[in-house]
Each structure stands twice: as structure tokens, then as C-alpha cells.
Amino acid sequence: EYELVVGDVDRLRRLNEALGHERTDLVLSALASRLAAAFPQDASAARIGEDEFAIIVPKTAAHTSYRVREALEQPLRVAGFDIYPTVSIGALVVEGGPDAPDAAELLRRVELAVESAKAAGRGGSAAYGRALESDSLSRLALEADLRNAFVRGEIVPFFQPIVNLNTGAVAGFEALARWRHPRRGLVPPDEFLGLTADLGMMNELGLLMMTQSARQLAEWLERHPLAGRLFCSVNLSVGEIERPHLCEDVARVIKESGLPRGALKLEVTEGDIMRDTERAAEVLQSLKDVGASLALDDFGTGFSSLSYLARLPFDTLKIDRYFVLTMNKDEGSAKIVKSVVNLGRDLSLEVVAEGVENAELARLLLEAQCHYGQGFGYAPALPAQEAEVYLAESLADGSAPIKQRSA
Structure with missing residues (x-):
């Protein structure tokens, strides 16, 4: 059993507009380094989208979402500007075995959690649950x-x-x-x-x-x-x-x-x-x-x-x-x-x-x-x-x- 956590950097588009692509890439690189340093070696971290980072950790790890937020929301200074990132976080507990969903399905589920977190406002958190599937259908409608x-x-x-x-x-x-x-x-x-x-x-x-x-x-x-x-x-x-x-x-x-x-x-x-x-x-x-x-x-x-x-x-x-x-x-x-x-x-x-x-x-x-x-x-x-x-x-x-x- 392990936990998949995705952090979506809020307002990245606004940051990109203000700083430009090159400086924004420096911000993202700094965030990636912080995330990698915040977890032990048996965790796997990756950037999975323009503004998203994912990390997989054993379920025995404690307070994963909190540690992701702590790593990504520390202020940083880039090209003379003070940046104060906020992150919307989605989490999913995954049970192994032959019936476990494939990677694409796992990402789909955790993205639903991220969307739910973002709907609550910047800096929100949400865990995947069956209720989110109903919410997703409502969004489609x-x-x-x-x-x-x-x-x-x-x-x-x-x-x-x-x-x-x-x-x-x-x-x-x-x-x-x-x-x-x-x-x-x-x-x-x-x-x-x-x-x-x-x-x-x-x-x-x-x-x-x-x-x-x-x-x-x-x-x-x-x-x-x-x-x-x-x-x-x-x-x-x-x-x-x-x-x-x-x-x-x-x-x-x-x-x-x-x-x-x-x-x-x-x-x-x-x-x-x-x-x-x-x-x-x-x-x-x-x-x-x-x-x-x-x-x-x-x-x-x-x-x-x-x-x-x-x-x-x-x-x-x-x-x-x-x-x-x-x-x-x-x-x-x-x-x-x-x-x-x-x-x-x-x-x-x-x-x-x-x-x-x-x-x-x-x-x-x-x-x-x-x-x-x-x-x-x-x-x-x-x-x-x-x-x-x-x-x-x-x-x-x-x-x-x-x-x-x-x-």
C-alpha cells in the first residue's frame, strides 16, 4: 500500500505572465529540488505537468500532504523577486495487487482530488473518494x-x-x-x-x-x-x-x-x-x-x-x-x-x-x-x-x- 500525492502550483499562469518563461522555469526547478530533498530515498518524485508535481511514498510515511506543502510553499527569491508559492494538493491511497488500477487511472483519480482542492480556493487539499466521481460527472454536465x-x-x-x-x-x-x-x-x-x-x-x-x-x-x-x-x-x-x-x-x-x-x-x-x-x-x-x-x-x-x-x-x-x-x-x-x-x-x-x-x-x-x-x-x-x-x-x-x- 502506498500514497500518491500531486501538488498543483497555484496561479502559475499569472507568475508566467509577470516573470516570463525563463524565470518561471527557475521557480519550478527550485520547487522540484525542494520536493526531492523533503522525502527519503524510497519515495519517487516527478514533474507530471506544466504546474504539477507528483510523489509516491509508502503508506507508512507520515503526513505526506503536509510535507509536500511544506516543501513547495517556502518563499524563494528569483531574479530579484520574492515569490510566495501556494499549492493545491490531491492525495490517493493505492492498494497493490492484481486488481490495482493502472497508472493512467490512478492519475485520473488523483487529478479529481486536485480539482476538488482547487475548487475550495488556493492552497486547498483533498483526498480522492467516490463522491468525487459524482462531482466530476456534474462538472461535465x-x-x-x-x-x-x-x-x-x-x-x-x-x-x-x-x-x-x-x-x-x-x-x-x-x-x-x-x-x-x-x-x-x-x-x-x-x-x-x-x-x-x-x-x-x-x-x-x-x-x-x-x-x-x-x-x-x-x-x-x-x-x-x-x-x-x-x-x-x-x-x-x-x-x-x-x-x-x-x-x-x-x-x-x-x-x-x-x-x-x-x-x-x-x-x-x-x-x-x-x-x-x-x-x-x-x-x-x-x-x-x-x-x-x-x-x-x-x-x-x-x-x-x-x-x-x-x-x-x-x-x-x-x-x-x-x-x-x-x-x-x-x-x-x-x-x-x-x-x-x-x-x-x-x-x-x-x-x-x-x-x-x-x-x-x-x-x-x-x-x-x-x-x-x-x-x-x-x-x-x-x-x-x-x-x-x-x-x-x-x-x-x-x-x-x-x-x-x-x-
Whole structure:
């Protein structure tokens, strides 16, 4: 009897985007060396995929999963960067004998455990059991439903208000994808966005969101002329900035919807920029030329923002919600928020703070002279009809109320 344990390095794609293939390979090599050193000679370790390590140990070995995690999650420094890996772990106890499954079946089972661990969030662990087989069948059914969801129009944008902190008025919305499943109801994004990526449908989702959001924004502008320079932000998925015909699609969406220049705002992550900065600069400028405005999302969480920010045609910086949520409790977060706001002002960029959960955070952001805020303190992402009601009430009252909750 022995134990098969597989560790899947979380967010390797994000690491690859930030560091590049060569540096990421150094990270993986270091992890492999640590794993090999953590176990006795009667254990067998191997890299079995781009981001996966497997180890087989006698069942008499103690705390195998814990030791795998301890080996792989120690921080390391590569090319001047501090890396803090996390690992999702799946485990399987294997009994020998003539009826034992073959290697392919064993790997299939332990991969089910890994997927279960990943579903629980980064750094999770799970052991294989028969219940996972049922979960796997459910995932297959969900995959089939998701493919049909695009055809049936079940994927729709919800809209989270973005509020002008100086005036309190709604300045725009961020469009976020939601799935209205005919039997399960509203499927949470964390249950289908990863699946959409696994199916290779993120570009399709991005175009759908742009088209529907632009059309909806145009209708609101027509019905509510007092809304002025209302905008709508749409996220570009990882790698979408590199897809062929992106600029042509954006130009067509803006033309067909009749939106004014800058009303459709595209949010780009830092990882997308860093893969090929020169190529990204060309694409971003082309997107600006066809009438889109541009926001750099989750600013401050990457590795080398300042090295390229001044020469890329962004209009907006978005401060990651972590810094905003903790700015009233952590002096470091407060300084980062103020620094980003000051940087935005120096570069003539607007700044949006995500994660505004209460009136105190809104006050602190206003004192820091941040332009816009969004978060549950104002409203969650709303269906289009409710978002329009929220907009209309804001226009009637002159401001969008924030929940008076304690921090």
C-alpha cells in the first residue's frame, strides 16, 4: 500500500505572465529540488505537468500532504523577486495487487482530488473518494450547459456602480458576467469563469460582454441625458489583448452602439502588459484610436508598473480592493492608496478605488483626493433593470447613498 500525492502550483499562469518563461522555469526547478530533498530515498518524485508535481511514498510515511506543502510553499527569491508559492494538493491511497488500477487511472483519480482542492480556493487539499466521481460527472454536465448558455443568451452583464467621490453622483458602471442558469438559477462567477477559461471560451465571453454592455449603456444615455459622460468598464480576459481582430471588434461595437468616444472603457491587467510591452503599447493605442478608453486594473499588485505606466495610453488606474479595504487599519495600505492617487494626478490619470465597503473608507478616499469609488458600500453588481433604477435615483437625488456601516 502506498500514497500518491500531486501538488498543483497555484496561479502559475499569472507568475508566467509577470516573470516570463525563463524565470518561471527557475521557480519550478527550485520547487522540484525542494520536493526531492523533503522525502527519503524510497519515495519517487516527478514533474507530471506544466504546474504539477507528483510523489509516491509508502503508506507508512507520515503526513505526506503536509510535507509536500511544506516543501513547495517556502518563499524563494528569483531574479530579484520574492515569490510566495501556494499549492493545491490531491492525495490517493493505492492498494497493490492484481486488481490495482493502472497508472493512467490512478492519475485520473488523483487529478479529481486536485480539482476538488482547487475548487475550495488556493492552497486547498483533498483526498480522492467516490463522491468525487459524482462531482466530476456534474462538472461535465455543467460544461455542456455552459457551451449552450452562450447560444441561449443566458450569460448577461450585471453592472456595479462607480461613484464620483467628490459629487456622490454615479459616474459609470463596471460590467461583470453572470450566468442565469435555467435550473440552477444565478450561477456564481467563481463557478463558471474558470470553466469558461478551461473550455477556451474567454475571448467569446469578452466580446459578448462588450457588445451587451455597450448596447445597454447607449440605451441608458438616450433615456437619461442628465447622466452626462456616463461610462461602462469591461474587463479584457487574460490574453485577450493579443487576440486577432480585437481592435476591429471594439470599433464595430462602438460604431453599432453609437457610443461617444471614451464611454466604453476596457480594463487590462498588468500581467497582459508585461508579456510583451511593445506589442501591448501598439494594441492599446489602436484601441484608443477606435474610441475606447483604457484602465489598468489591480494597480500595485504587479512587479514593475512604474517602468511602463508613463508611456502607455491609459486613462484610468484602478486600485486593488485589498489596499482600500485595509487602509483604515493598516498604515502601509493607506500610504499605497495615497501614493497611487498622487501618481495618477501627476500623470493626468483618473483613479478608481475598488472595495469601498462603508462611509469611513469613502471619506478616507475623498481626503486622499481619489476620483472614483466602487464597492458593496454603494451597491453590488446589479441586473440591468436594477442598475438603471439606481442610476435614475442618483440623478434625481444628486448622489448615490453609501451604507452607513462600521469599518
